[in-house]
Amino acid sequence: MGLIWRAWMRDWRRRPLQRVLTLLGVVIAVAVVLAVDLANQSAQRAFDRSMETVAGTATHQVLGPPEGFAEALYAELRSAGQRETAPVVEGAARLEDGRSIYLLGVDPFAEGPFRGAASDIGAAPVQRLLTEPGTVLPPRQWFAEQDAADGDRIELQAAGGRHAVRVLEADGAGEDDGRVWVTDIATAQVLLGRDGRLDRIDLRLEDAEAQRAMERALEQAAGTAGVNPEELEIVESGARDQASRELARAFRINLTAMSLLALLIAAFLVYNTQTFAVLRRRELLSSLRLLGAGRGRVVAVVLLEAALVGLIGTLLGALAGIALAQALVAQVAQTVTDHFFAAAVTQVTPRPLALLAVLPVGVGVALLAALAPALEAARHAGPSGQGAGAGEARARRRANRLAVTSLGLLVAGAGVLVTGVAGLPGAFFGLFLLIAGFVLLLPRVLGWTLRGLAALSAGRSLPRIGLRSLERSLSRSGPAASALTLALAATIAVSVMVGSFRGSVEQWLGQALTSDLYVTPVAPAAARDAARLPQDWAGPLLSESGADSLSTGTTVETGSDAGRVELFVVRPHPDWLEHLPLLEVDGPRDGLADRMAAGDAVLVTEPFAAHHDLQAGDDLELAVPGGRRTFTVAGVYRDYATPQGRVMIPHGAYARDGPAPEGVGSFGLVLPPDVDPEAAVERLEAWLAQRDPAAIVTRPAELEQESMAIFDRTFAVTHLLRIITLVVAFIAILGALMALQMERAREFATLRSLGLEPRGVHGLVLLQGGVLGLFAVLAAIPAGLGMGWILIEVINRQAFGWGMDLRWPGREVAGTVAVGLVAALLASLWPAWRMARMRLLPALREVT
Amino acid sequence: MSSSSPAAVAPSQDPVLDVAALTFAYPGAPETAVLRGVNLTLAPGERVAIVGESGSGKSTLLHLAAGLERPGGGEVRLAGTSLGGLDEAGRTRLRRRVAGIVFQSFHLIPTLDARENVMLALELAGLPDDVAGRRARVAERRRRADAALAAVGLEGLGGRLPEALSGGEQQRVAIARALVHQPALILADEPTGNLDSVTGESVFSLLLEQVATHDSALLLVTHSAELAGRLDRIHTMHDGLLREG
Known part of the structure; x- marks a missing residue:
């Protein structure tokens, strides 16, 4: 093995850039997985510590x-x-x-x-x-x-x-x-x-x-x-903060799923670069095999190299991961704090176990991705032409088999999602089955597409050569297109999900914020629910502002037959039900106002209904002043205020047999048309300046702005993962095109000798990159929209209970399409340049 | 064959290939000269063979004559134009207009069928240049390619991919491709080297016949003294030096 190993590894010194590319795949994979894991663990520890400090060891x-x-x-x-x-x-x-x-x-x-x-x-x-x-x-x-x-x-x-x-x-x-x-x-x-x-x-x-x-x-x-x-x-x-725990867990699972997606795409990169590495040393492999090196030994040497790449990549990736985790943890912790009032955490403490656990990830990805190239390498008995051709024939047969397997995966994935087995992890598993099925189907579809395009380009030899060459090299072009498709589809899916979510939240805020002005306690968003203003401010606020209607909303926590729940005690504006985004109503909507006024009905938010498996018409027992009473859930309404969900109860119903909540969470004021809002704000601010506790006047736009800022912070982490994913896909397509061009070097040299100018070579390689990019983009659009729909309708409902209106983010999709095409073309530039300035004699003599 | 060859071209005609004091060494081994001052002239229609041992530099000379590589020193003039004054694209344009190349291992494009391989040479050369409209040009290319294939005995096989053709058939396609645009010079590098003797003889005869039909000059690199003997002149390459005879 010694001399074979030495001969094999000399390539590292000769082509360091290629090794860097291979390492980069492992480094990115390990870094993303470790960073998300560390950030999650750190936020989890802070969350647990916070809960533990508050609850202690009480049972x-x-x-x-x-x-x-x-x-x-x-x-x-x-x-x-x-x-x-x-x-x-x-x-x-x-x-x-x-x-x-x-x-x-x-x-x-x-x-x-x-x-x-x-x-x-x-x-x-x-x-x-x-x-x-x-x-x-x-x-x-x-x-x-x-x-x-x-x-x-x-x-x-x-x-x-x-x-x-x-x-x-x-x-x-x-x-x-x-x-x-x-x-x-x-x-x-x-x-x-x-x-x-x-x-x-x-x-x-x-x-x-x-x-x-x-x-x-x-x-x-x-x-x-x-x-x-x-x-x-x-x-x-534990029951008291169970909902918070569940939601924090759902958030972590979402992040982990995204990191696994990045891992999958990174695996494509490693596969491509490893294939490239084997191709580079085709001549050496042939010589070794002709000298009597057994297949097992060739496989062993390729896998050993992959393990080494995995090991070095893991070590570098661990360092990068710790650095990345520092950036991520602040985001994750802020999100947890925004939504769940957990503790602050700014420090990432890498645990030895987490670092050790990432070793199999890095080495495993490298080994798994190198397995196919290793087996391919072992099959090379003689000069490469035959071996490569036979390899491609095998690749085409494999693509056919994979297409059949993929159909099975698609059916299984759809089954898991439809039946909803195993909750959120099950939903993610179902989604991954669908993604895997789709990815495995892609090479076959790419083959058909290329064949069809080649038929359409009859009479144009060069495009025909480029297209058929891609089709004949399906083992290179397939994974590259799959990697790019996956990256773009994930980007589109996240855009759909975040765009739909954002749009729905904006719309909801527009509906929920029915007052012209709000008076709220001075407190950060996370603590606002607990802060109170005096009840007797109602009269002065009305007279100072000139408003013709005043509403109040106060959040209190209480017991119920569904455990501890958050009650939103409201004294609404007269026309409040017209603006409430009701999703379900028990009975006719016209009679809802009367039922609510009668004091035996409540409304619940969509997440609340989802978490507690409630529907309009169900009963809910609530501990209200004066004892426990049973209320009818008169309706379910859309609300993004809390992921745990809450129960809306009219003030009169809540305080029917006992005291009203102390203080008011917020006042809402509706101004008549003839009152200038700015002047009203000035008057209110002057009046509030003399009062204690501190309170501020806010306009709906300001509240909306603050809410959207929290929203954007929550999803900021997805942008980072998206960028990483696209970078990985870019490198994957670059590696694949390099491998493709190298395999076809002799063909390019022949074309050049027949009179194809260097710019013609540029055009040909760019055409190939462009076609792969276009295919990936066209495949990614339906895949991404489908994934987005699943994220919205299945994953988010499972995780948070939030429903949202599906919005097609045309601009984002167009942007992603442009990014995909540009990435593919950019990835083609280097191979095009290399091929155009290739020395013809060595390439022409390669097999003569 | 010799009677139909244009060997007796008037000496006053400009040579189609003029190689003067040509030197060359591979970039990785500059101290080992492959060519050490080679001179060679081919008149239009003239057929010249270069023989020599393996590694003597004869194929390198042929590739340099085609402008596939830049010479280390000296000059190569193709149809009166010096390659030294041209960039890569210029050399390519000159090559596709003036020369046709036949390789030992055929070098057909595996993703194109036989007809398309022949049409490719026309397409790259921008031929035909006197037919208006893309469809009409493509149809004319197809017609010429079919005629060229028929001329080398491959009538009806135009739709086959190279992998479905025998070695001899592949080399016939390569000859048709090299000649279809009627170049002034054919450069043939061991065209029968990968064929058995019977097929080789048949292909070589076909090559000479086609060269004569198209009135092209031929520079042939071969190991075979017998094949070389059928051409107008023989040059021997030894240690990077070329001598007549």
């Missing part, structure tokens, strides 16, 4: 109505002997610099086994938290970032208004969450406006018996504490 939680329950309930439970309990008051707050934080009010004495953040107070002056009102314990990293010191005073804006607090610095080191600030119960109650009330009680229940005992104790304690036991429920800790 269950006692939850009550949205406004909380009397703290006496906790005291009663403790005195009844339930010691494994800890009270919590929690909510969003805002720092002076505008950043949102999560305030967690705990009882340090009761915390003990529950929470890392609180029990890790360690040497921190616990007594000061308890004895000095208005002290909080920020995360350790905050002190370093802000250059702050123990005892500094800062201002916090929360549901209870604006308050000055003093910060305490905990000793010691350790991982802590960047957004969770701990304080004691009393301070949290003041800051969050929860005077005398708790949001939840954390429990540690070891078994069902303990749970039953707790249920009994809770009922008794509720009676003693004057709390309606019907408003209380014991839920498992």
Whole structure:
């Protein structure tokens, strides 16, 4: 093997550029997969840490109505002997610099086994938290970032208004969450406006018996504490953030699927460059075989080289992946934060296991992609002409067999998608089956197309030569066209999906934002739901603005027979139902307003209906003030406000038997035509400047702008993957054309000797690249639109429950078509230049 | 055959090929000269054979005469035009107008059938140039190609791809392709080298006949003294030097 290996590997020194191309394929594949994995893992860790900090090691939680329950309930439970309990008051707050934080009010004495953040107070002056009102314990990293010191005073804006607090610095080191600030119960109650009330009680229940005992104790304690036991429920800790977890997981699966697509396209690149590498050394292979080297040995030497390429590529790819992950993690974390209020994460910590796991990916891709060229190389017994011809005949037969296989894959993929087995991963699997089927069918379709075009070009010898040459070299042209098609189809599919989503969100915002002006608390989007404005601002706002109609919307969390749900309590404008994008209505639409006014019906958003398997007409039991009541789901409406979905309930229905929610999430004002909106804004701003808490007046356009910015941030990561995919496809087509031209060098030399000028050679190679590009583009358009439709109708519905109107993004598709053609032509330039300036004598003598 | 050859062309006519003090070395081995000052002149219609051992430089001389490679030194004039003053495209244009090449291994375009291979030479040369309209030109090319194939005994085989033809048939197609545009010079590099003796003899006779019919000059590179003996002049190449006889 020694001398054979040495002879084989000398090519590395002679043609370093080609090795770089092969390595690039592996590097890109490994980098993308690793980067997405690292970014996902880092965001996941931050998410888990955030959830863990908030929920701690509690197994269950006692939850009550949205406004909380009397703290006496906790005291009663403790005195009844339930010691494994800890009270919590929690909510969003805002720092002076505008950043949102999560305030967690705990009882340090009761915390003990529950929470890392609180029990890790360690040497921190616990007594000061308890004895000095208005002290909080920020995360350790905050002190370093802000250059702050123990005892500094800062201002916090929360549901209870604006308050000055003093910060305490905990000793010691350790991982802590960047957004969770701990304080004691009393301070949290003041800051969050929860005077005398708790949001939840954390429990540690070891078994069902303990749970039953707790249920009994809770009922008794509720009676003693004057709390309606019907408003209380014991839920498992994980269940509460299950929806968020599911959505974060769906987001990660989406990303992973895109990285696997990039991997698949990179595999084409490696295949092309490896084929090219084998072709280059055809003469050496023939000599080795003639000297008696067995097929096994030839296969071994090619695969060994591929393994080496895989290993080096993986190492370089790992470095590139870590760098890429740093760029991705901020995007992913921001998205998770925008939608799920998770913790900030800016650091990627490569775990040895993740790095190790990527090794089989890199080496595996290199080996798998090299297998076909290796077998092809082993078949070369003599001069290449015959071998190549026989190889192409085999390639054509293989294309026929693959076409049959592809039909099977297409049917299987469609079956998986239609039946919806295995949820989101199953949907992706179905999509991949369809993609694989389509890709395997392409070489056969390309063969037919080229044959048809060649027939059409009768009388034009040069185009005919170019087209037939592509058809005869299907093993080169097929994978190149497939790679480019796949890349373009993926780009078009993402454009369709993002374009449709964006269009639908824009349309929805236009429908949902029915007021001319909004008055909202000063808070970042993620914390806005928890922020409140005083109810009694309604009258002054109407008179100051001159509005003729005022609406309110307030988000509260409550229990239901579908678990914890988000309620959107509204006092709408009179004509609100005309603007609501209803997808389903129980009964006639005309009677909907009356049913809603009667107080026994609610509306649910599309994602909510999807997550909880609800339809119009179904019943939903909700914990509202005064106890649990059953409501009819009168309709399902389109809403992109929260991926978890929510229930819209009229204010009157919500507060029929109990208190209304404290405060208002936002006010909406409809101005009569004769009121100048700008003047109204000025008056309102002047009035608000004198008020506390801070609030701002926003126009629908501004809200729309902010929402679209969040939207664009969410999908920014797809642009990056799209670019990588196109670069890979470009290199793949370049490699394929190089291989093709090399195989046909003798033909080109003959044409040149017969009188074809160098520019004619340029034209011929560009024609071949152009035809491959055009074919890929034409195949990619239906494939991309189909994939886009599946992403919208199957994947997105499975992942997020969002429906959207399909929009054909003509401009994006045209752009992608142009990019594909330009990429193919650009990829043809180098082979064209090389072929045109090729020395004729060596090429003509090649086999003589 | 010799009686019909135009060997007795008036010496005052300009030579179709004029090679003077030609030198050449391959780029990878500049110190090893393949040609070391070769002189050769072919008058119109004259038939000259070059013989010599393998590696003596005879094929290289033929390729340089066709302008397929730039000489290291000296001059090659094809139909009165010096190749040295032409760029790659200029040499190509001159070659396709003046010369036709027949290779040892045929070099047919595998993706074109026999007729199309012959038509290709016409298409590249821009012939016919006196017929208006693309369809009419294509039809005329087809007619000429069929006639050329019929002249080499391949009537009715025009629709076959090279892989469906025997070696002898392929070389006949190559001869038809080389002559269809009626070049002044045919350059033939071991045209029977890949054929058995019977087929080789038949193909060679056909080549001479066609050259005579088209009144073309012929420069033939061959190992065979017998074939060379049937031409007007014989030159021997040895160590990059050419001498008559």
